[in-house]
């Protein structure tokens with residue numbers, strides 16, 4: 683952790699992005715991310731919103747250390763990603779995991795659930811490899827499946843045997859395998875039916891509390907954002923145009939772009955924020971959908 687001479691009371695942010703820029707080459711340079719500075723604090727959900735192509739996924743790939751910035755810096759837990767050795771970077775990266783919109787495309791259909799969930803363990807932990815580790819790894823996979831509301835007994839089945847919601851739970855289990863501190867959720871429920879979406883959002887809220895996770899939640903669905911976000915960052919054409927408390931940004935957007943974004947969602951009632959969602963007793967997660 684970095685210590686700050688100027689402020690001894692507030693903890694340093696878990697994630698600090700400063701002056702991030704990403705250009706993609708070609709004959710005409712495309713600036714996908716333009717001078718983005720943003721802090722994400724431990725335990726919060728920061729929603730990243732903005733229209734398609736505005737740079738949300740590129741920004742998440744920069745913060746995960748999967749893309750190298752053209753300029754600017756990413757610090758995770760006080761450590762500058764660009765200053766780390768390859769093995770240090772691996773150590774930091776395992777603390778940040780990602781869940782994507784379409785889990786099916788990132789799952790090998792010929793792999794059993796057990797091997798899909800165990801993949802990060804086997805990759806990162808020598809102890810989890812080999813025949814002697816098998817029983818212990820299966821036990822750990824069983825715990826992970828149960829933590830996401832699935833039956834530990836599904837380990838020998840294949841992804842196509844499950845519904846979209848169940849597959850998304852499997853990919854959340856895989857993302858949790860290395861006990862990360864930060865999850866990047868890039869449109870995690872956008873491909874799901876509304877009722878299933880609600881159960882997965884519920885699961886994510888529950889996991890966040892139990893495991894003290896920090897979420898960067900990318901979504902273009904502002905109704906979902908109103909439900910999950912503590913803070914909202916609004917992106918337009920590569921830049922952040924507004925960052926603030928979710929209720930403030932959604933109720934009284936300051937930037938014209940945010941107002942236009944909100945105007946496009948007539949059903950949204952920003953008073954139904956996260957606290958309201960917690961009070962309204964949401965249905966228990968249902969694994970069998």
Ligand SMILES: Nc1ncnc2c1ncn2[C@@H]1O[C@H](COP(=O)(O)OP(=O)(O)OP(=O)(O)O)[C@@H](O)[C@H]1O
Nearest residue numbers: 706707712714732733734735736737738739740741
């Ligand atoms: N690997 C790449 N090479 C070249 N250009 C890219 C690459 N990745 C993204 N871009 C460009 O960067 C811009 C931002 O793309 P990005 O995928 O980050 O947007 P997004 O906000 O995630 O969009 P969506 O909501 O549709 O997922 C787009 O103009 C895109 O074409």
Ligand SMILES: [Mg+2]
Nearest residue numbers: 738739740868
């Ligand atoms: Mg995207």
